[in-house]
Amino acid sequence: MREKILICATELFLNLGFKSVTMDDIATALGISKKTIYQHFANKTKLVEAATHKLFVTVSCGIDHICALEKNPIEEVYSIKQFVLEHLKDEKSSPQHELKKYYPKIFKDIKSKQFEIMQTCVISNLNRGIKQGLYRDSINVDFIARLYFNSMIVIKDRDLFPLELFSSNMIIHDYLEYHLRGICTPKGLEILKQFITSKPKKQ
Template sequence: MREKIVHRATELFLSLGVKSVTMDDIANELGISKKTIYVHFENKTQLVEASTLEVFEIISQGIDAICQLQKDPIEEIYDIKKLVMEHLKDEKSSPYHQLQKYYPKIFSSLRSKQYRLMEDCVADNLKRGITLGLYRDNLEIDIISKLYFTSIRSLKDKQLFPLKHFSMSSLMNHYLEYHVRGICTPKGLKVLTKIINNQN
């Protein structure tokens, strides 16, 4: 039952936002009493934390699976983007922003986990790209990794990029092209152009 509660709560939080969804809403969706939820979670904060962790673990496992395929590094970046967007919808409900505002401790913990995951993934991607001649060989991997993580995070800033003007999918596509163009060789640019053309 605990897993069912977390799974349904996660879907609701992503679709409607963590602030909008009440424990009553979750109970009604599952056809159970609110008391049943409280058997497994003392309060909504605990449930939000469990839901956040579930999404992170699913995405983390998906990213690990993609990285293990050792695909073309540029293709790998776009595969990871696709995976993340599928799990986070289009973020119209701003769950990331709401988490930051209403559950700052959970948000801070999530951000640290995201950084550790992305740091290893991006660094490995950059090293392989350099080895394959797709990325410039004078890249400072540590700096580029941090710039990448910081930039991806800034795309979620609703003051900078309000959802009524910018969809997350469009922002991600523009940023990834910007990122790859900045680090790739002429050989890498051919791969990027092919990927972009296939998306259209």
């Protein structure tokens, strides 16, 4: 039952937001009593913490799998983008923004774990891109990797990039083009063109 509660809660949090979803909503969706939920999770904060951890593990494992395929580094970037968009579903809500606002401690812990995972993946991607002549060999790999991570956090800030002006798909698509154009060689740019021919709409 604990796993069923966790799956249902995670789905609701992603679609409706961490703040608006109540324990009653989760109980109703599962057809169980609130008391049953509290037998497994002491309060909503504990449930949010477990749900974000579960989601983090799922996304991290997926990214690790994509990285293990050792695709063309530029294709790898777009494959990860697509995978993350499919799993976070943040067109309807802004999970990361809400987590930061209403559950700052959980957000801080997850951000720290995300940084460790992404640094390994991004640094590997950058080094392979340089080796294959797709990225400029003059770039500062550690600097670019840290900048990339922080930029991916910032573009999910709904105060800075409101959904009515910037859809998640469009803003990530635009940022990836911006990022890759800054580090690609002419050879890399030729490959990049294959991924930017169809630009997502705002909505």
